[in-house]
Amino acid sequence: MIKRNAHLEILLRRLRENPVVGLLGPRQVGKTTLAGQVAARWRGPTRRFDFEDERDLDRLAAPARALEALRGLVILDEVQRRPDIFAALRVLADRRPLPARFLILGSASPDLLKQSSESLAGRISYHELPGFSLAEVGPSAWKRLWLRGGFPRSFLAPGEAASRRWRRDLVKTYLERELPGLDFSVPAGTMRRFWTMLAHAHGQVWNSAEFARSFGVSDKTVRGYLDVLSDTYMARLLRPWHENLSKRQVKSPKAYFRDSGIFHQLSGIEGYAQLQTHPRCGASWEGFAIEQTIQLTGAWDEQCHFWATHQGAELDLLIVRGRGRVGFEFKYGRAPGLTPSMRAALKDLGLDRLWVVHAGDERYSLGARVEAVPLTGLAQALRAPGRGG
Numbered sequence: 598m599i600k601r602n603a604h605l606e607i608l609l610r611r612l613r614e615n616p617v618v619g620l621l622g623p624r625q626v627g628k629t630t631l632a633g634q635v636a637a638r639w640r641g642p643t644r645r646f647d648f649e650d651e652r653d654l655d656r657l658a659a660p661a662r663a664l665e666a667l668r669g670l671v672i673l674d675e676v677q678r679r680p681d682i683f684a685a686l687r688v689l690a691d692r693r694p695l696p697a698r699f700l701i702l703g704s705a706s707p708d709l710l711k712q713s714s715e716s717l718a719g720r721i722s723y724h725e726l727p728g729f730s731l732a733e734v735g736p737s738a739w740k741r742l743w744l745r746g747g748f749p750r751s752f753l754a755p756g757e758a759a760s761r762r763w764r765r766d767l768v769k770t771y772l773e774r775e776l777p778g779l780d781f782s783v784p785a786g787t788m789r790r791f792w793t794m795l796a797h798a799h800g801q802v803w804n805s806a807e808f809a810r811s812f813g814v815s816d817k818t819v820r821g822y823l824d825v826l827s828d829t830y831m832a833r834l835l836r837p838w839h840e841n842l843s844k845r846q847v848k849s850p851k852a853y854f855r856d857s858g859i860f861h862q863l864s865g866i867e868g869y870a871q872l873q874t875h876p877r878c879g880a881s882w883e884g885f886a887i888e889q890t891i892q893l894t895g896a897w898d899e900q901c902h903f904w905a906t907h908q909g910a911e912l913d914l915l916i917v918r919g920r921g922r923v924g925f926e927f928k929y930g931r932a933p934g935l936t937p938s939m940r941a942a943l944k945d946l947g948l949d950r951l952w953v954v955h956a957g958d959e960r961y962s963l964g965a966r967v968e969a970v971p972l973t974g975l976a977q978a979l980r981a982p983g984r985g986g
Contacts, residue, residue: 616690622726642669736973746858838902882929910941931957
């Protein structure tokens with residue numbers, strides 16, 4: 598088992614500081630396993646309820662009465678299936694002294710769990726659990742992580758065929774069980790067609806009109822489909838950054854699959870050799886590298902953007918923290934160079950630094966404030982910038 602110690606320590610710290618902590622992420626990403634590790638480290642009694650277990654649902658038919666007598670750590674799993682629980686948690690979180698803290702696990706974003714944001718404001722801290730990162734599996738496993746994605750059972754499967762079968766089953770379960778459980782009424786077949794079509798647009802600027810024509814529905818309807826994938830951690834909407842410049846800038850988001858393995862599953866890519874020759878290889882690499890970079894930097898969604906102008910200049914990822922601006926370009930090549938587009942991004946955005954992340958092995962300077970760095974060495978480069986050869 599690959600230990601996720603960084604996430605474990607974050608959760609333990611958040612639980613010391615907050616009466617309720619939400620651990621969110623897609624289904625099967627390892628939330629229950631991580632919660633078990635939190636319970637093992639917890640000093641005091643622990644109790645877990647699973648809202649996919651009918652017996653636990655019966656026990657919590659009157660949630661306030663069932664939970665108020667508990668002490669220590671209480672874990673509530675798959676909480677999106679009982680959003681009414683949040684009203685009870687608000688009352689329980691306000692008790693003084695606080696006899697219990699609550700770790701809630703969910704497969705939907707805070708925006709989808711509207712009751713939590715309304716009832717637990719100021720009482721809850723959220724932490725997102727993504728798939729495995731390079732820091733967790735080791736740089737030598739980057740090709741496997743890219744091909745299979747970061748879902749634990751996909752990455753750890755005994756072979757490529759087993760990994761593909763697991764991802765195929767995950768897609769089926771997500772469409773036929775997860776989405777209906779969130780009161781999403783679109784037929785599974787329609788959503789599968791949309792998800793597959795989105796694979797062809799992975800890494801591109803979102804075009805609602807094109808999708809709407811294909812499905813014979815309104816722009817608002819297909820944007821709703823995309824929002825559901827985003828709210829359940831299957832897609833990432835990277836927001837555009839625009840400033841008061843003389844250049845016309847792109848103002849629509851880009852859409853990415855969060856997990857490269859799911860992208861490959863829906864694109865029909867079965868092995869690494871096929872991936873290398875696939876027309877979407879570069880787009881796959883870009884999405885994979887973006888997710889890894891966001892994990893490495895610890896950036897929040899609100900801090901992550903892309904930038905593009907109608908004149909052709911663009912930047913794959915811009916992370917804005919206060920007045921600090923760091924740019925990232927992702928090139929599936931072994932020795933990328935400095936391009937006019939990168940120069941424009943440096944000048945127009947006033948970047949503190951620009952990293953050109955590639956699939957090779959060498960780290961080297963491309964000019965003032967610009968370095969090329971392999972993805973496998975990005976973590977070290979971010980810790981010690983300015984040491985490229």
